[in-house]
Amino acid sequence: MTHVTPGIDSTPPVGSSLGEMDLDVTTAAASSSAFVATADFTLPPVTLTPLPHLADHLKGLPVLPTPIDRSPFYHPSPGFYIGPSDIILRHILFDLSSSESTPSSRLLAYHRAGPRRTVRFKPSAVRAAIVTCGGLCPGLNTVIRELVVGLWEIYGVRQIFGVPSGYRGFYSAKPVPLDPKMVDGWHKRGGTVLTTSRGGFDAEKIVDGIVKHGFDQVYCIGGDGTMRGAVKIFEEIQRSKLCVSITGIPKTVDNDIGIIDRSFGFQTAVEMAQQAINAAHVEAESAVNGIGLVKLMGRSTGHIALHATLSSRDVDCCLIPENDFYLEGKWGLFEFLDQRLKQNGHAVVVVAEGAGQDIIPRTDAQKQEKDESGNPVFLDVGAWLKTELKNWWEREHPGELFTVKYIDPTYMIRAVPANATDNLYCTLLAHSAIHGVMAGYTGFVTGPINGNYGYIPLEEIAVSKNLVDTKDHKWAWVRSVTNQPDFLNIYS
Numbered sequence: 001m002t003h004v005t006p007g008i009d010s011t012p013p014v015g016s017s018l019g020e021m022d023l024d025v026t027t028a029a030a031s032s033s034a035f036v037a038t039a040d041f042t043l044p045p046v047t048l049t050p051l052p053h054l055a056d057h058l059k060g061l062p063v064l065p066t067p068i069d070r071s072p073f074y075h076p077s078p079g080f081y082i083g084p085s086d087i088i089l090r091h092i093l094f095d096l097s098s099s100e101s102t103p104s105s106r107l108l109a110y111h112r113a114g115p116r117r118t119v120r121f122k123p124s125a126v127r128a129a130i131v132t133c134g135g136l137c138p139g140l141n142t143v144i145r146e147l148v149v150g151l152w153e154i155y156g157v158r159q160i161f162g163v164p165s166g167y168r169g170f171y172s173a174k175p176v177p178l179d180p181k182m183v184d185g186w187h188k189r190g191g192t193v194l195t196t197s198r199g200g201f202d203a204e205k206i207v208d209g210i211v212k213h214g215f216d217q218v219y220c221i222g223g224d225g226t227m228r229g230a231v232k233i234f235e236e237i238q239r240s241k242l243c244v245s246i247t248g249i250p251k252t253v254d255n256d257i258g259i260i261d262r263s264f265g266f267q268t269a270v271e272m273a274q275q276a277i278n279a280a281h282v283e284a285e286s287a288v289n290g291i292g293l294v295k296l297m298g299r300s301t302g303h304i305a306l307h308a309t310l311s312s313r314d315v316d317c318c319l320i321p322e323n324d325f326y327l328e329g330k331w332g333l334f335e336f337l338d339q340r341l342k343q344n345g346h347a348v349v350v351v352a353e354g355a356g357q358d359i360i361p362r363t364d365a366q367k368q369e370k371d372e373s374g375n376p377v378f379l380d381v382g383a384w385l386k387t388e389l390k391n392w393w394e395r396e397h398p399g400e401l402f403t404v405k406y407i408d409p410t411y412m413i414r415a416v417p418a419n420a421t422d423n424l425y426c427t428l429l430a431h432s433a434i435h436g437v438m439a440g441y442t443g444f445v446t447g448p449i450n451g452n453y454g455y456i457p458l459e460e461i462a463v464s465k466n467l468v469d470t471k472d473h474k475w476a477w478v479r480s481v482t483n484q485p486d487f488l489n490i491y492s
């Protein structure tokens with residue numbers, strides 16, 4: 001372990017593995033704090049998460065000056081380069097009055113992303129591969145574009161290839177050479193020009209493909225499944241002691257990957273969802289006893305539904321996979337909608353695709369159904385809810401007018417180009433990934449942690465999950481906006 005004081009450069013000898021570090025942080029309580037008005041407090045020491053580096057299993061790897069220093073157009077200012085003691089804290093919110101929420105032992109930290117003073121690849125010899133896997137997400141083409149342009153312009157790499165059809169493309173497709181001219185307008189296009197797929201993962205065949213094509217940098221853009229696959233490829237590469245750096249760029253419209261602040265494309269999807277909610281609202285408002293029902297993506301997480309609800313304010317009830325709901329009885333969905341229809345004459349319900357799956361009747365065969373990647377295949381909660389709502393109304397209010405307009409914008413919210421915010425985010429992600437790979441790091445993922453970009457070990461990302469916390473303030477905010485029941489089923 002290396003002991004360093006923040007602010008003092010304690011760069012370990014170049015070529016050594018950048019392992020765990022201890023940082024001692026002591027600070028004084030802000031005098032404005034009501035609880036700890038004047039007392040001093042000490043934060044626990046910081047543990048820096050070790051990041052795999054090619055030098056860990058390859059001795060004699062060259063240490064080269066970064067080509068950025070040779071750029072005739074750009075002269076890095078002091079502080080431009082990131083050193084091994086530059087860190088980001090994983091958690092930044094603590095309650096100092098509670099021993100439970102104040103970390104008792106150590107604070108977790110990650111290496112900061114960004115350009116390093118030295119690189120471990122000779123740019124003219126690099127052969128970089130870019131692959132997109134899993135479902136679509138706004139911004140995929142932007143990340144590809146920025147990887148190509150960044151590698152080419154910042155580091156002078158000239159051999160950059162797109163691998164078609166997802167992971168299977170490493171062993172079944174011909175890589176496509178990419179250059180800045182070719183990818184120039186890609187950030188304005190939805191989808192992935194490289195094409196993507198689910199399934200087809202075979203670590204051995206993929207690594208054989210990487211070796212066969214002579215790739216030494218592999219950029220995997222994908223979601224949780226892709227990251228789990230990347231871990232296996234990384235392990236295989238390490239076992240075979242190959243000079244190949246692999247990195248993951250987390251993509252998921254569902255925002256279901258943990259540790260990072262959010263995934264790219266998510267904000268664009270939330271924005272697109274507004275159009276569906278607006279339409280549902282207009283349809284509901286224009287009917288007698290009208291219900292607008294919108295199903296939004298979110299296989300196991302309700303982030304899109306939650307954020308779309310909060311940004312819209314037209315939503316009366318938001319149903320997400322993390323919060324079970326029920327239809328009949330006291331404080332159930334029907335009773336709630338009955339009240340809303342009496343009060344307002346209409347109501348809008350947003351449901352995430354993974355919500356309510358436990359209460360939709362299904363056969364044993366349907367329960368077992370999986371897609372090519374092993375993800376569960378869900379029944380259409382929207383269509384089911386529409387039928388249930390109609391049956392309920394006929395039962396309770398026979399002869400009275402009632403309308404349910406069901407809108408399913410599923411693919412419309414993810415098959416669009418990224419908005420400006422996501423495009424910027426994709427650019428920063430791509431460049432951060434390139435800097436890390438060129439510096440020799442491997443088996444890592446780039447992402448924003450509390451607003452700053454860091455490098456997180458692939459293994460950690462692959463097992464992380466980002467579920468909606470129904471006990472936190474954001475969900476409480478949804479409930480205060482919609483005034484919907486909590487569906488705790490404790491009233492009967």
Ligand SMILES: Nc1ncnc2c1ncn2[C@@H]1O[C@H](COP(=O)(O)OP(=O)(O)O)[C@@H](O)[C@H]1O
Binds near residue numbers: 223
């Ligand atoms: N546990 C796993 N181990 C290895 N590969 C996986 C694993 N889960 C998914 N994959 C592969 O990762 C790719 C993308 O996974 P998928 O779940 O479809 O999308 P996403 O990456 O968006 O979650 C697919 O090729 C799939 O076979």
Ligand SMILES: O=P(O)(O)OC[C@H]1O[C@](O)(COP(=O)(O)O)[C@@H](O)[C@@H]1O
Binds near residue numbers: 136251297353
């Ligand atoms: O119909 P497809 O393409 O298999 O994808 C449907 C799934 O893809 C998603 O949009 C995103 O999932 P991934 O990030 O795992 O690809 C889910 O919300 C949805 O359940």
Ligand SMILES: [Mg+2]
Binds near residue numbers: 134223224225252
């Ligand atoms: Mg996934």
